[in-house]
Structure formats: C-alpha cells, structure tokens
Amino acid sequence: MPEASPRVLPVQAEVVPLGRVNQVACAVAAAHIKALLGLSSQVVQAAPEPDFAYLPVRGQHDAAALMDYLAKRRPSGVIRVGVTEADLCLPVFTFVFGEARLGGGVAVASLHRLWEGRYGRSAPRSLAYRRLAKVVCHETGHALGLEHCQELGCLMRFAGGLTTLDRLKMWFCPACAGELSARRAEPFSV
Amino acid sequence: MTRDFRILVVDDELAMRESLAGWLHKEGYAADCAAGGAEALELLGGRTYDLLLVDIKMPGMDGLELLRKMKETHPQTLVVIITAYGSIESAVQAMKQGAQDYLLKPFDPEELILLIAKLARQRELIRENQALKERLREQERTGWGDLVADSKAMRAVMRLVEEVAASDSPVLITGETGTGKEMVARALHAASQRAYGPFVPINCGGQNESLLESELFGHERGAFTGAVQARRGRLEMADGGTLFLDEVGEIPPKMQVDLLRVLEEKAFTRLGGSQTVHSDFRLVSATHRDLAALVRAGEVRQDFFYRINVIAVRLPPLRERDDDIGLLAQYFLLRYGRETGKTVEGLTPEALRILNAYAWPGNVRELKNVMERAVVIARQPLIGKNELTFLQPDQESGPELISLEEMERRHIQRVLEAEEGNITHAAQVLGIDRRTLTRKLRRQEAK
Ligand SMILES: Nc1ncnc2c1ncn2[C@@H]1O[C@H](COP(=O)(O)OP(=O)(O)OP(=O)(O)O)[C@@H](O)[C@H]1O
Numbered sequence A: 001m002p003e004a005s006p007r008v009l010p011v012q013a014e015v016v017p018l019g020r021v022n023q024v025a026c027a028v029a030a031a032h033i034k035a036l037l038g039l040s041s042q043v044v045q046a047a048p049e050p051d052f053a054y055l056p057v058r059g060q061h062d063a064a065a066l067m068d069y070l071a072k073r074r075p076s077g078v079i080r081v082g083v084t085e086a087d088l089c090l091p092v093f094t095f096v097f098g099e100a101r102l103g104g105g106v107a108v109a110s111l112h113r114l115w116e117g118r119y120g121r122s123a124p125r126s127l128a129y130r131r132l133a134k135v136v137c138h139e140t141g142h143a144l145g146l147e148h149c150q151e152l153g154c155l156m157r158f159a160g161g162l163t164t165l166d167r168l169k170m171w172f173c174p175a176c177a178g179e180l181s182a183r184r185a186e187p188f189s190v
Numbered sequence B: 001m002t003r004d005f006r007i008l009v010v011d012d013e014l015a016m017r018e019s020l021a022g023w024l025h026k027e028g029y030a031a032d033c034a035a036g037g038a039e040a041l042e043l044l045g046g047r048t049y050d051l052l053l054v055d056i057k058m059p060g061m062d063g064l065e066l067l068r069k070m071k072e073t074h075p076q077t078l079v080v081i082i083t084a085y086g087s088i089e090s091a092v093q094a095m096k097q098g099a100q101d102y103l104l105k106p107f108d109p110e111e112l113i114l115l116i117a118k119l120a121r122q123r124e125l126i127r128e129n130q131a132l133k134e135r136l137r138e139q140e141r142t143g144w145g146d147l148v149a150d151s152k153a154m155r156a157v158m159r160l161v162e163e164v165a166a167s168d169s170p171v172l173i174t175g176e177t178g179t180g181k182e183m184v185a186r187a188l189h190a191a192s193q194r195a196y197g198p199f200v201p202i203n204c205g206g207q208n209e210s211l212l213e214s215e216l217f218g219h220e221r222g223a224f225t226g227a228v229q230a231r232r233g234r235l236e237m238a239d240g241g242t243l244f245l246d247e248v249g250e251i252p253p254k255m256q257v258d259l260l261r262v263l264e265e266k267a268f269t270r271l272g273g274s275q276t277v278h279s280d281f282r283l284v285s286a287t288h289r290d291l292a293a294l295v296r297a298g299e300v301r302q303d304f305f306y307r308i309n310v311i312a313v314r315l316p317p318l319r320e321r322d323d324d325i326g327l328l329a330q331y332f333l334l335r336y337g338r339e340t341g342k343t344v345e346g347l348t349p350e351a352l353r354i355l356n357a358y359a360w361p362g363n364v365r366e367l368k369n370v371m372e373r374a375v376v377i378a379r380q381p382l383i384g385k386n387e388l389t390f391l392q393p394d395q396e397s398g399p400e401l402i403s404l405e406e407m408e409r410r411h412i413q414r415v416l417e418a419e420e421g422n423i424t425h426a427a428q429v430l431g432i433d434r435r436t437l438t439r440k441l442r443r444q445e446a447k
C-alpha cells in the first residue's frame, strides 16, 4: 500500500467561550477571524467557569492564567481564542481588553469593558460586538506572531482605551496583512 | 527603530516579569528578564541595555542597591522604577539616585508605552548628536582650522587644495555666494609654504575704479588730491604671502592689463611714483560669477582669465553637500552656544530634516545666520522645528517662476513617466487625444 502523504493542515482558529458567555458575541468573533485573518474558525464547546484565574486582591481575572489554561493540550496549528465576560488584568497592568502569547497560538478577549458607552450609559450591542471583534482580531494576530503596528487605523495598533479602540478600522494595513498571509500559510508556525 | 532599544526587566515575581516582557515584545522591543539584582548585574556584564525596568522590593539585592551599583558601571543606561503601593519613598529616593522615572504597579499599558517611547526618543537624540559631535572632533584633526568639510564633494575640494598648496600657481576659486570661497582661500594659504607670510584680501567689487587702483598699487604722497601721505598697496603688503582678489570679475578691463603685467614681472610702481617695487606673492582669486561668460561678453580679458585661472577650484553649493548640512549646523550651534553662554546641545531629527530639505540659496553663510538666530530664540537645549519656523515657507526651494509652456512641458513629462512612456495612456490621463499629444511632443523635441 502506498504510504499516505502527511496531510498539511492550514492554521485554524477555535473560539472558546470561557464559562457563560454571550453567544452572539462569540459568533461575531469567529466570523471576524474568518473574514479578516482568513483562518477557518468556529465557536467550540464552552469551557467551565474560569474561577481558577480569579484574583481576589484585584477583583479581576488573570489573563495569563487563562492563557496557560488554553495552551494546555492545544493541538499545533490551532489557535485557541478564549472569550470571557470577566474583567481581565495582568500582574503589571491595571486591565487589558485582551491578551495573547506572541506566536504562541493562544489568546483571550474580554467583553467586560466593551459595554461602556457615552454619558455613563451602556454601549449599544452592535458597538460592543464590533469592539470585541477588533480585540479578538488583534490578539489572534499576536497569537500568530504579529507585533504591534504604528499604522493609523490598523488593527495591530495598540489600543489602551476605548477611544483608541473605536478609532481602529476593521482593517489590517498592507504590511500586517502580508505578514498574516505568510503566517497562516505555514501550518506549524503556531 | 524600536529593535535597537534593548530593555531589561528586573522583578522577583515571575508573573510580573513575564507579562511585562511579553508585552514589550509585542511592542517590538527586545527585552530580557532578570529575577533579581545579582542576575541583572550579570546580564549587564554581557551586553548593553538602554533601559532597565526595576522593581524596588526584591529579596537579596534590592532595586535601590542595583541602581547604585549599575550607575557606576553603566552610567548611560536609563532606569525606570516599577513599584507597588507603599514604596513611594524608596521610589523617590531612586529618582534622586538617577532613575529617570517610576511607575506604580499595576499600571496602564498606555502609560508605559508613552514613557518608553519618550525614553527611546531621548536616547536616539543623544546618540545622533553624539555622532555629530564625534564627526566634528574628527574634523578638528584635519588641520583645516574652522573649515568643516566632510561631504564627498568637499573632501575632494580639500584634497585638491592640499595638493596645489605647495606650488605657486595662481588659483581661481568659484562658487555661489556664501559657499566659503574666502575660507578655502585662507586654508590654501595656511597649507602653503607661505603660511608664515601675510594673507592679504582685497574686495574688487563695489569700489570705484581709482580707489581700487590705489588700494592695490598704493600711492606716493601727492599722487592725487587727498593723497597727503604715501601708502603701501595690497600688492606690496602681500610680499612673501598670498594675495586674495575677491570678486575678481569686477576688476575693470584696463586694470586687468596692469595686473597682468604685475603677475608676469612681479614688480610695479605705486601711483604717482617711479620707483619699481618688487613683490613676491601667490595669487588666489575668487568669484561667484561665470568668468568664461564674462570673457565672451568682453567684460573680462581672455589673457587675464587664463593667467588667474591656472588651477580651478569649484566649491559645490551647500545643497550638493548633504552630509555637511547637519555637521555645519551642529558646528555653528555649539559655537554660538559657547559665545552666548546658552546651553545648546544639538538638533532634533525633525529639525535636521527641515535643514536637509531646504535649498540654501545663501549657502553656508545663510546656514550660519539661521543657526545664530535659532540659538538666540531657543528655549531648550535641543533646536527643533519651532526654532526654524522662519525657514519653512521656502522649504520647497521657493516657487520657481516658469512660463505656461514650460509648465506644460514638465507636466507632460511627469505623466509620461508615470505611464511608463505609453502615449495612449498618457493622452488619456491628460484628457487630450493621442495625436495632439504626439504633436506637442514633437514640438517640444524640436526645441
Ligand atoms: N566649510 C565651512 N565651514 C565652516 N564655516 C564656513 C564654511 N564655509 C563657509 N563658512 C562660513 O560661512 C560664511 C561665508 O563664507 P565665505 O565668506 O568664505 O563665503 P564666500 O564664498 O566668500 O561668499 P561670497 O561669495 O558671498 O563672498 C563665513 O562666515 C564662513 O566662516
């Protein structure tokens, strides 16, 4: 029998709801990863509530702990993107919208702070989803190995607040787009 | 740019180090980690870091001690303290000991990004200005005195000057106004065997003829009304040295004949005198005009032109000496800073860009004036674009006034280039038909 040539799979993305998470938001995230990063992506079964990552002193969840969790048993070639409603932080940072391991295939994004609207009201759903899509695409970019970009409007530009986040376009600049297509074609890049 | 800014994160908590370093990597910085003061010092021994982010409270060697130790061995490395609530006092102490700033943990990523960008920019500025100063120091070793010449074009000029200095052949220096003709003439003199003799300049432009004549040849008492005393002329004063005829193109043709004779015979008489005076000088002339054209126009005698133009030195305009602009600017800055007692250290990259883009119609003299003015109005050690605002309207080398026809010609050339010579496409872009364009091109070619 002829030896089967090893099947080379393109990089895929999995959106993992971390506990109870708005399902529409997860679907939006998966759709944008597909459309903007060109990865096949789907929402997979929800993980249990991530209580293990809760930091009582901060009243927030540790993004690093969530990434460790997602990295466990991650098949190579698959990017796992956790989505949570919990407020995320890092030991050094007051909060983060999302976080990723550079070229490490894991990322998380939080809806928590994306609901903030003008005049103390909460943001319309569509705006919160748009914001989540941006955070998820940005972090997935990192997970694939992309660094921050200085191009105005590019999704790989660092956004430390909602104003900056809202100014980003749903767009990767040509340099980042080029980088992305190079990385997603390389199945073992992550 | 960020890649050559290397950061070391020193914190005893693994999670802190990792999240900070991970984030710095995403920003494009090269970052390493150390778990404590001792490990940090070890890493510092192996490579250079631009910035240390240091936690204060660490077991063993704490942040303050590390700061003290490394400031001795690595005074150039910047330090930012990252500390938890409650250790503000030590943070303040650290600032006193030379730390640049401090951040309270946990901090906003935005805060960190701004701080590091600021420090990286500072570091880059210091590096650039140090490089300029280093080049100036090298210039001092050339032995050309105050003359700054590091560009290829000017190095070639100075090589020629050094080669011909030893001979006695007449030299003609040409170049636009302010390119340093007189300065080069002095350098030529200083490099010659006549260096210990006098350098005698005379400006032949803007003087009436008889005045110029007596300035050059000198006069005896009573040679003309007002000549109450005998006076030596410049030709005489230059004996044993160099005579510098500036604006040589302005000498009237009649005097050119007289001078020609002096150059052949090395002897002349004073005005109103009969005694022959001998003078042995080397002639260096300068002009910003096109002497060959003046010869054609009959304003300069051909024989005179040939006599003074044995060796030709052409000074390039400043805009053709890209490498020199920053260096000259820095040179004038430091000089005026010293003269006015003001602390000026250098230029921001933006200022440098503005200076490099400007056309400098007045050449080095203009640059010198601009820098003098910048130093006067400067409010900080680095000259930035605010000190150069008066330069910017002319930045695009001034609006050139051209005819409609010329404008059309240039525009057609531009479109043709953009369309890679394809006439059909170019005609479409121009909104005319192909034949009209061909006709226009043929007409332009005919000219
Ligand atoms: N290479 C140089 N390095 C330092 N200073 C220079 C240099 N070239 C010119 N300068 C300065 O610029 C000014 C103008 O130079 P200089 O008088 O030699 O120019 P010039 O060519 O004789 O001008 P003009 O044609 O107007 O007489 C002087 O103050 C001189 O010190």
Ligand SMILES: [Mg+2]
Pocket: B181, B182, B246
């Ligand atoms: Mg001059």
Ligand SMILES: [Zn+2]
Pocket: A138, A142, A148, A158, B026
């Ligand atoms: Zn990022």
Ligand SMILES: [Zn+2]
Pocket: A149, A150, A151, A154, A155, A156, A157, A172, A173, A174, A175, A176, A177
């Ligand atoms: Zn980009």
